[in-house]
Amino acid sequence: MAxxxxxxxxxxxxxxxxxxxxxxxxxxxxxxxxxxDEIVGWLPPGEGYEVDRSRLLPRHENMQKILELPxxxxxxxxxxxxxRDILMFQPDARWVLFTRGRVKLYVGTIRAGDRLLAKEAxxxxxxxxxxTTGSWQTGGKPWGRECLLDLLREVG
Amino acid sequence: xxDFADTLRAFEIASENLERIQQDASFWNDDPDALRRLDRLAxxxxxxxxxxxxxxxxAKLNTHSSALIKRMRSQTEWRDRRAWDLLDDKVRNMQLMxxxxxxxxxxxxxxxxxxxxxxxxxxxAHGTLLTEEIDVAEIAREIQLFAAGLNEAx
Numbered sequence: 001m002a003x004x005x006x007x008x009x010x011x012x013x014x015x016x017x018x019x020x021x022x023x024x025x026x027x028x029x030x031x032x033x034x035x036x037d038e039i040v041g042w043l044p045p046g047e048g049y050e051v052d053r054s055r056l057l058p059r060h061e062n063m064q065k066i067l068e069l070p071x072x073x074x075x076x077x078x079x080x081x082x083x084r085d086i087l088m089f090q091p092d093a094r095w096v097l098f099t100r101g102r103v104k105l106y107v108g109t110i111r112a113g114d115r116l117l118a119k120e121a122x123x124x125x126x127x128x129x130x131x132t133t134g135s136w137q138t139g140g141k142p143w144g145r146e147c148l149l150d151l152l153r154e155v156g
Numbered sequence: 157x158x159d160f161a162d163t164l165r166a167f168e169i170a171s172e173n174l175e176r177i178q179q180d181a182s183f184w185n186d187d188p189d190a191l192r193r194l195d196r197l198a199x200x201x202x203x204x205x206x207x208x209x210x211x212x213x214x215a216k217l218n219t220h221s222s223a224l225i226k227r228m229r230s231q232t233e234w235r236d237r238r239a240w241d242l243l244d245d246k247v248r249n250m251q252l253m254x255x256x257x258x259x260x261x262x263x264x265x266x267x268x269x270x271x272x273x274x275x276x277x278x279x280x281a282h283g284t285l286l287t288e289e290i291d292v293a294e295i296a297r298e299i300q301l302f303a304a305g306l307n308e309a310x
Binding site: 015057058060062063066076088090092093095096097098099102104106111112113115117131133134135136137139140 | 161164165168171172173175176179182188191192199276286287288289290291293294295296297300
């Protein structure tokens, strides 16, 4: 279905092979594990933060559907205090344009639009950038310990 | 650039509500069909706003390329205006990337990047399923900067 005027068509980029896509998902899981390890390591000790990485989220990305590959499961990272979720990291997709993946970040009951974007393999800069609702004109900022501590202060 | 800001805000409100629904569904382990349906809706939302943002860019491009042509055609020296006279005022008849080439160097990085974004817009317009998600806010920022740059070039 084409519903807009089209001109100047370009051939589409070739898709990855099934093997390449499977390797990407394996790498995505490794990078998510490394991200979670780092975040957990940044939590201030002795302040009652609890970490839960046990819940698995089923994902079946469009790229996998097109390549007729099965979906995969990936863990959520829940940071809890006083029996409530204050931060939840949810890997959303490995294939997000101009990135190497996106992790949604739920900030308690305050916000649902925050996210971390993984830089492209050949791009310069930090591995992950943090974007929040309303910050699109200033852009993302490098994800690091200070970002996490700011979020923890925000949710109280 | 209020129109860009309003469009992005509308996307954020729609997206945040959808994400809350997705969060609840994934947290409470709703059935896989419901989760897939929500994923599909999120992708439609991203694609719709991407196309809308690109349409705003296209409108700015029309305004600035028309202004440039008009200005160049009003030169007194025939030698200066003869190539511009061929274009007449109907910029809408020109392909989008030709209008971009009037306002930025065809060999430059900005042209190349706009072409890349335009190709994505065309893939959405074709109705072909994108293989990738779109982070709309990141791309909105870029498109707005390009639109602002057109003003200077015209």
